[in-house]
Amino acid sequence: MATLSLSSSSPLCKPKFSSTTLVSGIDFIPFSPRPSLSSSTISPATVYLSVKQNRHRNSLQVKSVASPTETVSEFDEMVSGTKRKYYMLGGKGGVGKTSCAASLAVRFANNGHPTLVVSTDPAHSLSDSFAQDLTGGMLVPVEGPDSPLFALEINPEKAREEFRSASQMNGGTTEVKDFMDGMGLGMLVEQLGELKLGELLDTPPPGLDEAIAISKVIQFLESPEYNMFTRIVFDTAPTGHTLRLLSLPDFLDASIGKILKLRQKITSATSAIKSVFGKEDNQPDAAEKLERLRERMVKVRELFRDTESTEFVIVTIPTVMAVSESSRLSASLKKESVPVKRLVVNQILPPSSSDCKFCSIKRKDQMRALDMIREDSELSGLTLMEAPLVDMEIRGVPALRFLGDIIWK
Numbered sequence: 001m002a003t004l005s006l007s008s009s010s011p012l013c014k015p016k017f018s019s020t021t022l023v024s025g026i027d028f029i030p031f032s033p034r035p036s037l038s039s040s041t042i043s044p045a046t047v048y049l050s051v052k053q054n055r056h057r058n059s060l061q062v063k064s065v066a067s068p069t070e071t072v073s074e075f076d077e078m079v080s081g082t083k084r085k086y087y088m089l090g091g092k093g094g095v096g097k098t099s100c101a102a103s104l105a106v107r108f109a110n111n112g113h114p115t116l117v118v119s120t121d122p123a124h125s126l127s128d129s130f131a132q133d134l135t136g137g138m139l140v141p142v143e144g145p146d147s148p149l150f151a152l153e154i155n156p157e158k159a160r161e162e163f164r165s166a167s168q169m170n171g172g173t174t175e176v177k178d179f180m181d182g183m184g185l186g187m188l189v190e191q192l193g194e195l196k197l198g199e200l201l202d203t204p205p206p207g208l209d210e211a212i213a214i215s216k217v218i219q220f221l222e223s224p225e226y227n228m229f230t231r232i233v234f235d236t237a238p239t240g241h242t243l244r245l246l247s248l249p250d251f252l253d254a255s256i257g258k259i260l261k262l263r264q265k266i267t268s269a270t271s272a273i274k275s276v277f278g279k280e281d282n283q284p285d286a287a288e289k290l291e292r293l294r295e296r297m298v299k300v301r302e303l304f305r306d307t308e309s310t311e312f313v314i315v316t317i318p319t320v321m322a323v324s325e326s327s328r329l330s331a332s333l334k335k336e337s338v339p340v341k342r343l344v345v346n347q348i349l350p351p352s353s354s355d356c357k358f359c360s361i362k363r364k365d366q367m368r369a370l371d372m373i374r375e376d377s378e379l380s381g382l383t384l385m386e387a388p389l390v391d392m393e394i395r396g397v398p399a400l401r402f403l404g405d406i407i408w409k
């Protein structure tokens, strides 16, 4: 039986399979691997853990069982190369997307990659996860990891406001409509109204915030000062939003195209009239802004489908509901040609070493859900990466490093 060790004094150390090292406050004891999960679907060096308090207060032991045939490391593949790569983590609400995304970002940073972790979930929890204030909609350095790690929580309200102001006419739609009505051109404005842009922005459908947020990130990343980041990890909003997001760039691209055409017609009509009356047309560069937004939407769409640089990682928990939703998510991503290779199954309970009835029933349930994954036509082809349910809240860089070292192998 091999032992996986993690050392707090050496965050860059790779797992060793021979000795036990004490790390921080909890003791992890090994238990046998489930024979029903084949080595082809298990991530290398899958860790089976049970958690129990250690009498050494500041130490943590992690022991694992490594199959002798498992040699290829998933994380080695993820970490190799300095070309920029994007990892998008998504799944059902509350399964641990933020914890997994933050732990992956820490893992990349501790393996030499200047990394950016971005939350596009309107209900941000990166700050809570890192236990640092990362709010403000700008890049904020995360303290702790070995290489630079920055976080960005996109403020959806601010991003949407920018989009709204770029989409509006000079002086507001009503004013323009009155003016255009007077000129017998009200029909054009009505056409603009039919696009229901105002409605779209006032009650945004799931996915719009995300699309705008991601296009905002692309805008950031285009600036030379962000060239340094070689890994970008996205903590995305729950599944429903993600699915809408996939079709949104097309929808917005088409809408913006129409808006731009109408704007052009209206602007040329108004400026011709204004010039007759000697008024200056001081129209700001709104059309230009809108065009740039449209271009970024196209880039978002391309980014999602780029198998070279992008990977969507589904995060789930071993319950029938979460597995069913993950299966649907995987099918939708496949349909949209979004690359998916890995599935993180989070919060797996250890086999009960006590006579806790609740624990053993719960674990049996989880094992059934894992079987479901194995038999699911959508999910069985993905590489399974398992994470135990630990008996402490995953908060702060040391805890995230600990979790990351277990999941991302």
Ligand SMILES: Nc1ncnc2c1ncn2[C@@H]1O[C@H](COP(=O)(O)OP(=O)(O)OP(=O)(O)O)[C@@H](O)[C@H]1O
Residues within 6 Å of the ligand: 092, 093, 094, 095, 096, 097, 098, 099, 100, 121, 123, 125, 238, 346, 347, 348, 387, 388, 389, 390, 391, 392, 393, 394, 395
């Ligand atoms: N493996 C784990 N062991 C113990 N606690 C965990 C584990 N993974 C996540 N948690 C805890 O579960 C809670 C929810 O996790 P997290 O915020 O990462 O989920 P989420 O999927 O991002 O949620 P949301 O959909 O609300 O954004 C947090 O308190 C987190 O610390």
